[in-house]
Amino acid sequence: MNTVAAEPQAATAAPATAICCAVRDVVKTYRVGRGAGATRVRANDGISLEVRRGEVFGLLGPNGAGKSTLVRQLTGLLRPDSGGIEILGHDIVRHPDRAARLLAYLGQESTALDELTVRLAIETTARLRGLPTALARAATADVIDELALGPLAHRPLAKLSGGQRRLACFGAALAGPRPLLVLDEPTTGMDPIARRSVWSAVDRRRDQDGATVLLVTHNVIEAETVLDRVAVVDEGRVIACDTPGGLKAMVDGSVRLDLVWRDGAPTAIPLVAALAGRSAVNGRRWTVRTDPDEARELVAQVTAGPAFAALDDFSLSTPSLEDVYLLLGGRHEGLEK
Amino acid sequence: MSDTALLDEAQPLAPRASLLPSLGAVYRAQLSRARVARIPLMFVATFQSLGILVMMRGVVGAHDTEAARDVVAGSAVLVVAFVALNLFAQYFGRLRATGGLDHYATLPVPAASVVLGTAAAYASFTVPGTLVTAAVGCALFQLPWVHVWIVLAVIPLAGAALAGVGAALGLLAPKQEIATLLGQLGMSAALLLGVLPASHMPTPVQWLRDLLPSTYGVEAFARTFTARPDWAVVAADLAVCAVVGVLSLALSTWAYRKAATRA
Numbered sequence: 001m002n003t004v005a006a007e008p009q010a011a012t013a014a015p016a017t018a019i020c021c022a023v024r025d026v027v028k029t030y031r032v033g034r035g036a037g038a039t040r041v042r043a044n045d046g047i048s049l050e051v052r053r054g055e056v057f058g059l060l061g062p063n064g065a066g067k068s069t070l071v072r073q074l075t076g077l078l079r080p081d082s083g084g085i086e087i088l089g090h091d092i093v094r095h096p097d098r099a100a101r102l103l104a105y106l107g108q109e110s111t112a113l114d115e116l117t118v119r120l121a122i123e124t125t126a127r128l129r130g131l132p133t134a135l136a137r138a139a140t141a142d143v144i145d146e147l148a149l150g151p152l153a154h155r156p157l158a159k160l161s162g163g164q165r166r167l168a169c170f171g172a173a174l175a176g177p178r179p180l181l182v183l184d185e186p187t188t189g190m191d192p193i194a195r196r197s198v199w200s201a202v203d204r205r206r207d208q209d210g211a212t213v214l215l216v217t218h219n220v221i222e223a224e225t226v227l228d229r230v231a232v233v234d235e236g237r238v239i240a241c242d243t244p245g246g247l248k249a250m251v252d253g254s255v256r257l258d259l260v261w262r263d264g265a266p267t268a269i270p271l272v273a274a275l276a277g278r279s280a281v282n283g284r285r286w287t288v289r290t291d292p293d294e295a296r297e298l299v300a301q302v303t304a305g306p307a308f309a310a311l312d313d314f315s316l317s318t319p320s321l322e323d324v325y326l327l328l329g330g331r332h333e334g335l336e337k
Numbered sequence: 338m339s340d341t342a343l344l345d346e347a348q349p350l351a352p353r354a355s356l357l358p359s360l361g362a363v364y365r366a367q368l369s370r371a372r373v374a375r376i377p378l379m380f381v382a383t384f385q386s387l388g389i390l391v392m393m394r395g396v397v398g399a400h401d402t403e404a405a406r407d408v409v410a411g412s413a414v415l416v417v418a419f420v421a422l423n424l425f426a427q428y429f430g431r432l433r434a435t436g437g438l439d440h441y442a443t444l445p446v447p448a449a450s451v452v453l454g455t456a457a458a459y460a461s462f463t464v465p466g467t468l469v470t471a472a473v474g475c476a477l478f479q480l481p482w483v484h485v486w487i488v489l490a491v492i493p494l495a496g497a498a499l500a501g502v503g504a505a506l507g508l509l510a511p512k513q514e515i516a517t518l519l520g521q522l523g524m525s526a527a528l529l530l531g532v533l534p535a536s537h538m539p540t541p542v543q544w545l546r547d548l549l550p551s552t553y554g555v556e557a558f559a560r561t562f563t564a565r566p567d568w569a570v571v572a573a574d575l576a577v578c579a580v581v582g583v584l585s586l587a588l589s590t591w592a593y594r595k596a597a598t599r600a
Contacts (some may be wrong), residue, residue, distance in 0.1 A: 075439075075443050076442075076598070077439055077442055077597075077598065078598075079598075088347060089348055090347050090348070090350070097445075098350055100442075100443050100444055100446075101350040101353065101445045102351070105439070105443040107436060107439045107440065107443070109435055109436035109440075110437075110440075111431065111436065111437030112437035112438070112441060116369060116370065117369070120365075120369055123362075124362050124363070124366040125440075127359060127362035128354050128362055128363070128441070128444040128445075128446040129351070129354065129445065130351060130352045130353060130354040130355075130445055132358070133358075176351075177351075178351065
């Protein structure tokens with residue numbers, strides 16, 4: 001496997017020596033279609049990775065990369081076709097029922113809780129996580145305070161906006177202590193304030209309780225700012241695994257020039273025509289990856305010449321995890337910036 | 338790696354949620370859904386049974402005692418069938434299709450407490466509708482209502498038997514639409530085979546009627562309308578309901594485990 005080795009400067013998290021979760025060569029295939037036309041799709045194609053205790057570890061990749069399939073195997077919901085999964089010393093492939101006693105899982109769906117009020121959804125989840133009534137009530141009150149869910153506490157989840165519903169489900173995942181939190185795209189649809197309270201709560205669990213967090217995301221900014229280490233997943237494989245800084249060091253020396261055209265690119269201009277062949281085109285946005293000197297030169301030419309009249313916006317930026325993803329051969333779409 | 342070696346260095350597991358407290362938590366949560374989602378459907382279930390009573394009153398005289406007893410008992414138990422079989426199949430079918438089962442499957446909770454807690458809540462939804470239907474039926478067909486209290490035994494026992502079947506249909510059906518269809522068919526069977534007097538039916542249809550768990554609830558209730566009910570037979574009918582209830586809830590618990598950890 002072409003996983004990039006983790007570098008020592010990596011995890012800034014608290015004692016990151018022991019392994020919390022080890023995945024070894026996991027393969028999971030799905031049957032698609034029926035009868036003679038049925039084919040098998042490899043959702044996970046030999047994934048291996050290790051998550052250290054106390055770190056915030058991310059799985060980054062576009063939709064359909066196999067992140068959620070991997071997470072469903074970690075949580076005991078799916079059994080891998082082959083390979084091993086160990087969480088905090090327990091063999092989850094052999095004993096999938098133990099996962100529920102080791103981790104809290106926030107899935108992508110909320111239908112089990114939709115008709116309950118926020119308070120009852122969190123409290124019921126805490127009770128079903130094994131807490132006695134009084135402790136479940138106390139844990140619910142704490143989570144509601146922590147996530148500022150008070151004004152929504154008496155409203156059914158189904159009546160909330162997507163982001164508020166997501167925050168309530170995140171609250172349910174926090175109710176009752178667990179050494180590992182597995183969060184599948186926790187901040188989808190949330191406003192910046194809700195996102196901030198999610199990351200504060202995650203930090204608190206990590207700093208105060210030493211919890212480990214495994215996070216699925218396709219948001220590059222989120223991955224760069226909250227993760228200690230990140231595994232980049234594409235087409236069922238881990239194509240790189242390191243700290244965000246370590247991964248970005250792989251594309252050091254290159255910058256990204258984004259050009260946004262007002263109506264359409266003026267390809268009649270020779271400079272623009274020459275750029276067309278080497279740009280990643282996304283609607284009116286052209287993205288060129290190059291070295292800083294050439295980038296400066298290009299900006300000067302574009303802004304000084306006739307192309308400037310057709311230009312709506314331009315920006316020059318240092319590399320992001322998206323550039324790493326592309327450098328490693330990932331597909332050209334699917335990551336959220 | 339051996340299991341023992343693994344556990345020697347393993348983090349202790351958090352305790353499981355025990356059966357009764359988690360059953361209580363699920364029951365309470367499900368009951369709270371009544372306000373949001375179930376009350377309109379309860380009205381539909383009750384008015385459907387009241388409509389059947391009125392319709393049958395047009396063809397069955399108040400003094401045609403065997404037919405009148407079956408109509409009243411069958412209509413009352415139909416409320417239970419509508420909720421426990423039809424709505425339950427739809428609820429679990431939807432939960433399975435939309436990934437909602439993952440929530441319960443990633444909590445250390447016994448499968449039985451989820452199924453039983455939900456079934457108990459659904460059975461509770463049916464109490465007012467069943468009592469109203471029984472009372473209106475007694476008035477319309479001039480039947481004695483002195484033993485109507487028996488519905489309080491019929492509801493949980495017939496409810497358990499039908500809810501188990503409903504949950505299994507919802508959890509095992511390959512698609513949500515098929516779960517809805519099967520629930521609807523089950524309720525139609527309870528309607529057609531439960532409301533009409535058995536003695537008017539051809540023998541093969543009577544066999545089908547005997548296979549339906551709600552039949553025994555209907556018969557137990559119908560027998561209490563006589564001047565001197567044969568309580569031993571009533572108890573035997575309810576015992577059949579109870580046994581079928583235990584079996585069908587066990588089946589639905591198995592179906593739940595299978596659906597929650599589909600691999």
